[in-house]
Amino acid sequence: MLISCKKATEFIEKKDIFGLTKKEQFQLDLHVFLCAKCKKYQRLSEELDHTLRHFFMSKSDEELKLSDDKKEKIKDALKK
Template structure:
């Protein structure tokens, strides 16, 4: 099986590349492999969207925590978990 076909069926590598892309740079080859995988995998597309939201929220929390001491309260955690579960159940 050639290398491009391997990524087509490899969600583990795709999720790794999604995370790598968000924290730094990925190579042109990795971009191509990820694009090929995402073209046919709705689960990894959903993962990418959720990961972007989560990473954005975490960055916002860390930026805010530089000015304040932040802790997520239980109601917020429950609401966040509920929203994630609802989105995941759509797929």
């Protein structure tokens, strides 16, 4: 019934995107209740999600587009 910290973090990230089954939600709630590190991870993940949503919703489509120069820098960095 108890899940690992790795599984808990997977559930935390899955929760906002796909949702959790009742069983998964119960397992996550129990784990977070017992594990201070995962509780902190969950709180920080929620704060980051909120901040990113706010940032991207406040920008226009033009502001979010990357310049060709920035695209090339990213491609070069990924090749390394």
